[in-house]
Amino acid sequence: MESNHAGHTGTGFVNFDAVSDAYVEFTVQAEQPGATKLDFRYANGTSADRPLDITVNGTQAAGDLSFPGTGAWTTWKTVSVTTALVAGTNRIRATTSGVDGPNLDSLAVTPQGPADTEKPTAPKNLRKDKEPTTTSVSLTWDAASDNVKVTGYDVYQHGQLMKQVDGSTLATTVTGLTPETSYDWTVFARDAAPNVSDASNAVTIATLPAPPDGEAPSTPQGLHATGKTATSVDLAWTPSTDNVQVTGYDIYRDGAAAGTSETASTTVAGLKADTAYRFKVRAFDAKGNRSAFGPEISVTTAGSQPGGTPDPGAVKTLADGVDVAWGVAFLPDGSGIYTERNTFNVYRLTKSGQRTQLGKVPNSQTTGGEGGLMGVEVSPNFATDHYVYFLHTSSDGNRIARMKLENNALSGYKVLLDGMAKSRYHNGGRLRFGPDGKLYAGMGDAQNDSRAQDKNSLNGKILRINPDGSIPSDNPFGNAVWSIGHRNPQGLDFDSKGRLWQAEFGDNIMDEVNLIQKGGNYGWPNCQGTEGSCSGYIAPKKTWPVSSASPSGLTIINDHVFVATTRGERVYRLRIDSSSNLVEQKSYFEGTYDRLRTVEVDHDGDIWLTTSTDKDGTAGNDRILLIDIVYSGGPGSGPGEFEPTGTAFADNATIPDKYTWDGSAAQDTSPPPAWGAGGTGAKS
Numbered sequence: 001m002e003s004n005h006a007g008h009t010g011t012g013f014v015n016f017d018a019v020s021d022a023y024v025e026f027t028v029q030a031e032q033p034g035a036t037k038l039d040f041r042y043a044n045g046t047s048a049d050r051p052l053d054i055t056v057n058g059t060q061a062a063g064d065l066s067f068p069g070t071g072a073w074t075t076w077k078t079v080s081v082t083t084a085l086v087a088g089t090n091r092i093r094a095t096t097s098g099v100d101g102p103n104l105d106s107l108a109v110t111p112q113g114p115a116d117t118e119k120p121t122a123p124k125n126l127r128k129d130k131e132p133t134t135t136s137v138s139l140t141w142d143a144a145s146d147n148v149k150v151t152g153y154d155v156y157q158h159g160q161l162m163k164q165v166d167g168s169t170l171a172t173t174v175t176g177l178t179p180e181t182s183y184d185w186t187v188f189a190r191d192a193a194p195n196v197s198d199a200s201n202a203v204t205i206a207t208l209p210a211p212p213d214g215e216a217p218s219t220p221q222g223l224h225a226t227g228k229t230a231t232s233v234d235l236a237w238t239p240s241t242d243n244v245q246v247t248g249y250d251i252y253r254d255g256a257a258a259g260t261s262e263t264a265s266t267t268v269a270g271l272k273a274d275t276a277y278r279f280k281v282r283a284f285d286a287k288g289n290r291s292a293f294g295p296e297i298s299v300t301t302a303g304s305q306p307g308g309t310p311d312p313g314a315v316k317t318l319a320d321g322v323d324v325a326w327g328v329a330f331l332p333d334g335s336g337i338y339t340e341r342n343t344f345n346v347y348r349l350t351k352s353g354q355r356t357q358l359g360k361v362p363n364s365q366t367t368g369g370e371g372g373l374m375g376v377e378v379s380p381n382f383a384t385d386h387y388v389y390f391l392h393t394s395s396d397g398n399r400i401a402r403m404k405l406e407n408n409a410l411s412g413y414k415v416l417l418d419g420m421a422k423s424r425y426h427n428g429g430r431l432r433f434g435p436d437g438k439l440y441a442g443m444g445d446a447q448n449d450s451r452a453q454d455k456n457s458l459n460g461k462i463l464r465i466n467p468d469g470s471i472p473s474d475n476p477f478g479n480a481v482w483s484i485g486h487r488n489p490q491g492l493d494f495d496s497k498g499r500l501w502q503a504e505f506g507d508n509i510m511d512e513v514n515l516i517q518k519g520g521n522y523g524w525p526n527c528q529g530t531e532g533s534c535s536g537y538i539a540p541k542k543t544w545p546v547s548s549a550s551p552s553g554l555t556i557i558n559d560h561v562f563v564a565t566t567r568g569e570r571v572y573r574l575r576i577d578s579s580s581n582l583v584e585q586k587s588y589f590e591g592t593y594d595r596l597r598t599v600e601v602d603h604d605g606d607i608w609l610t611t612s613t614d615k616d617g618t619a620g621n622d623r624i625l626l627i628d629i630v631y632s633g634g635p636g637s638g639p640g641e642f643e644p645t646g647t648a649f650a651d652n653a654t655i656p657d658k659y660t661w662d663g664s665a666a667q668d669t670s671p672p673p674a675w676g677a678g679g680t681g682a683k684s
Contacts, residue, residue, distance in 0.1 A: 005043060005073040008105045013043070016050075016101030023095035026107050030085040031192040032148045034113035037082050038092065042102040045073035050102045052094045056083050067102040076105060082112060087148075119195035120146040123153065123187045126200040129171050134179040134208045140171035144189035144197055151192045154447070158184045159370060159425035159488075160546070161507050179210035179286065186369075186424060188447060196448040199424040202368065210244075210286060217242040217283035220249065220264070220294040230273035230304045231313040231630050232588070236265040240283035240291060248591075250290070252280045260591030262548070269312040269588040270627070273304040304630065310557040312571070312588050312607065313628035318353050322622040325610035326429065327376035327390075328600040332383055336600075336608055337405075338624060339390065341372035346388075346410060349624065351602075359410035361401065363394045367424045370444075371398070374429030379467065380437060387467070389416075391431050391441055397422045400431070400441060400465070416469030417480055420458045421446040425488070430553075432492040432500075438464050438472055440482065440500060442489035449525035452485050460486050460524060462502060462516055476519030485522040485537060491554025491563060495576055501541075503551035503563050511549040512540035513563065515580060542574060542582040552612070553598035557605065557629065564599035566612055571599060593625065605629050 003012035016022045030036065038061075044050055047069045054062040061083035070077045094104065123141040130138035144150050150167040155174060162174045167189075177183065184204050189197040217240040227234035240246050249261045251268060254277060258268055271277060280296040319325075324341040331337060335350045337358070344364040348356045366372040371393035379387035386404045393399075398420035404412045426444035434440055445452045445460035452460025455477045464482035466472055471480055491503030491513075500516040510529035514522055523537035530543060544551075550567035561582060563572040570590035574582040589596070597612030607627040 013105040018100040037110045039108040041105040044102040116193045120144040120189035120197040122198040123200040138173040182206040213287045216289040232269040239264040313630040319624040344373045369424035371427040375431035377431040423447040444488040487524040503554040510543040513542040564596040566595040
């Protein structure tokens with residue numbers, strides 16, 4: 001092996017001994033028999049041919065195969081031969097037929113027969129193997145079958161890949177788990193193509209309790225306010241200690257529970273302006289031992305101020321008894337439409353809480369996990385076409401469909417785009433119309449990560465289609481694909497510059513928010529967030545540990561990105577700065593409303609937030625919440641600064657969508673805009 005000539009791959013190349021019958025032998029595993037193309041990459045800096053004899057399993061495939069001069073030892077070319085391989089192990093030998101051979105860099109092996117598109121059968125009888133421990137669960141299952149060969153099994157815990165084993169292994173132990181916790185397990189089989197099977201049966205197994213621990217953490221001290229707005233207070237305190245580990249803090253407001261925090265700081269939102277509130281904090285550990293409360297403090301929120309920073313204010317329940325409200329969109333009259341993932345029902349909901357069922361989306365199916373009726377979007381031209389768009393799972397995969405909404409009833413189901421594979425997890429699901437009038441969709445990899453880098457696959461992508469389902473002529477790859485390299489993208493929205501932002505579930509390391517570019521590659525499965533082989537891929541704008549996020553919904557208000565998280569049970573808010581970075585992170589409602597699925601801004605500039613308590617299998621235990629957004633800080637907050645007034649500027653200086661004008665006739669007329677006499681901070 002040598003590496004003295006540039007341009008080789010790997011760590012070097014083979015320099016043949018200058019004798020007859022010198023050889024190099026490659027061992028190649030073929031998953032199925034048949035014609036196979038062998039590409040030998042070589043360099044020959046002489047003017048003489050240096051032929052090689054090629055044999056496969058001792059049988060000659062090519063005699064005196066020519067390896068002519070390449071002009072220089074740093075000029076690499078390819079010589080090819082097609083031959084038959086057997087299923088299993090093959091020995092491919094290249095032997096000098098003269099007195100010397102070329103510098104041989106690599107062998108590429110490409111089957112020439114029809115592609116294997118048949119997926120393995122689902123593993124059956126997934127069950128507990130050994131008894132669980134406090135931090136591990138042992139599983140076993142019956143073998144799957146395949147038309148060629150099962151090469152491996154993937155072990156998932158509620159959508160998160162926990163372990164991979166080879167195709168001959170039918171049992172494994174997953175370690176590093178949390179004591180006294182129930183886990184939802186599923187196994188998938190895969191072949192070399194790689195095709196991935198349907199899910200095995202699901203089994204729930206809990207880890208054992210940790211050893212007895214009756215010692216509570218120390219009492220938190222030093223509680224103080226680090227900031228405040230008209231609707232929120234930032235708190236911090238000295239961290240507690242524990243004989244094992246402090247796992248979190250209970251936050252109380254005026255004597256009642258107001259949420260939790262994983263760290264020694266939090267933001268309590270949903271408050272009223274210029275109002276005094278009492279706060280206290282206590283610590284807890286994994287066994288539920290709780291410290292005493294630290295000293296209580298009183299903080300008065302700021303007075304109401306006009307400006308441009310959207311702060312979450314008062315929260316009320318618009319609807320309860322909801323079952324996994326997945327998608328939310330808004331009609332021109334300001335009422336909302338939401339979908340229920342598992343029932344396939346579509347409802348209309350007003351801000352006064354009046355709920356009307358509009359119908360079901362036909363041909364919908366669940367996947368026993370994350371699939372079903374997901375995204376919904378209202379046509380930008382709803383006033384004339386009455387179209388509502390859906391992304392849902394069907395018997396043959398995920399699809400985008402369109403229906404008409406007239407007289408509070410859905411009808412006229414039409415499929416616009418299909419061919420997206422489905423799986424128990426990773427179905428994406430979000431829809432969003434862009435300012436260009438195109439419909440964008442987040443589509444997961446359906447638990448086959450190789451699809452994410454395949455430009456011909458619609459999985460693991462952001463998709464873009466015309467409202468009639470046709471493919472826009474300026475799409476980068478000639479199909480519905482807009483960007484590639486995604487695992488499970490869900491949150492989508494556009495900023496004031498018309499740029500698309502996207503939230504994406506990571507695997508077991510980190511979740512991310514991306515600024516999407518036409519034809520951009522975001523790295524999955526080679527890169528997860530900023531971990532892995534990330535060179536050459538577009539880096540995320542924000543990442544979080546998966547335990548603190550699992551982001552599903554994303555909406556943008558005044559170039560502030562709001563992200564709703566399921567596992568993190570909180571809403572993040574970040575500002576898009578002039579360099580297109582996400583800064584000034586704030587976290588709201590942590591541990592207050594359980595898992596959060598969707599966050600959407602309505603026509604009045606307020607937020608609709610849906611809960612997603614979907615791991616317990618209980619129907620109708622979710623809610624749709626209305627969060628009053630108060631716009632504080634920014635221009636207008638200081639003496640002498642420009643201050644918009646009048647009813648045109650609802651919610652403190654943000655003009656509601658219903659008062660903006662698109663040039664069409666019969667639009668609502670805006671009330672007269674008015675403003676104060678301040679001379680600084682004005683904007684056009």
